[in-house]
Amino acid sequence: DAIGQLTARLRRDGWRTLVDASDRPDVMARMAAALLLVDRDDAPGRALLDRVQMSLTVDAAQRAWVPGADGRPSWAGTLAAALAARQTGDDALADRLAGAAATRWYVAARSVDATFWAVAASVYGALGVGETASVTVRVDGAPRPIALEGGVATLDVRPGAQVALASDAPVWAHVESRYLVPYRATEGGPLRVAVEGVVGVVGERAGLELRVESASGEVADPVVELIVPSAAPFDEVTRQSLARAAGVRAVGTMDEARVVRVHLESLPA
Numbered sequence: 001d002a003i004g005q006l007t008a009r010l011r012r013d014g015w016r017t018l019v020d021a022s023d024r025p026d027v028m029a030r031m032a033a034a035l036l037l038v039d040r041d042d043a044p045g046r047a048l049l050d051r052v053q054m055s056l057t058v059d060a061a062q063r064a065w066v067p068g069a070d071g072r073p074s075w076a077g078t079l080a081a082a083l084a085a086r087q088t089g090d091d092a093l094a095d096r097l098a099g100a101a102a103t104r105w106y107v108a109a110r111s112v113d114a115t116f117w118a119v120a121a122s123v124y125g126a127l128g129v130g131e132t133a134s135v136t137v138r139v140d141g142a143p144r145p146i147a148l149e150g151g152v153a154t155l156d157v158r159p160g161a162q163v164a165l166a167s168d169a170p171v172w173a174h175v176e177s178r179y180l181v182p183y184r185a186t187e188g189g190p191l192r193v194a195v196e197g198v199v200g201v202v203g204e205r206a207g208l209e210l211r212v213e214s215a216s217g218e219v220a221d222p223v224v225e226l227i228v229p230s231a232a233p234f235d236e237v238t239r240q241s242l243a244r245a246a247g248v249r250a251v252g253t254m255d256e257a258r259v260v261r262v263h264l265e266s267l268p269a
Helices: 003-022 025-038 043-054 076-087 092-101 104-109 112-123 236-243
Strands: 133-140 144-145 163-165 189-199 208-216 223-227 247-249 258-266
Touching: 003 025, 003 043, 025 043, 043 076, 076 092, 076 112, 104 112, 163 223, 208 223, 236 247, 236 258
Parallel strands: none
Antiparallel strands: 133 144, 133 163, 189 208, 223 258, 247 258
């Protein structure tokens, strides 16, 4: 029985995860979701979910998140925990986690892992079961009922309008603004950035140098954002190596959008 063998292996891995990944709530959340999708009463799956729940962090907006390896909120891990909670019947926890994840739904398209958990959470009911026929939106304090078609509605509002929505289910809002004045490009900026060095070839490291200079006057606390290619690793060794470069004050960890923020020392005029 191939399915039975897979389930038994998952359970063994689940118990190991409790020990080997006890400091990785995002990993435990993924394993809990896998086990509880197979069996809602799975013991290691429930134990993993309990451990994850004790590890949740709360942000300034009182949203609950599953922390990742770097301590920052793990979007995929939070969705996995929401899915696991829904499987156990803990709808309050599932709604709380899914509501937090819904505020950053744009992350879903940024990696295969995030896309997988977005689809899994949608298919298996982590974001709620069934469709809501309508919602009530308050525009400048006045209630306005909005009918939903396929769970989606479009609302036009005037510039500066105050919009509020109360819903028991997670809501994803996409806001689009149209400017009624022509776009005017500005030349230059406070920083002048150049990439110098040897590009290299496939399979070898490139010898590149990022040169940052002030374009006009003194620039205090400049920050440069680097987007790391999807196939390029960025581990702690790399981060520390970059932090030791001349003129670098601090280097942040890579976020879920693969952006690394490099904080530089003040640049003279």
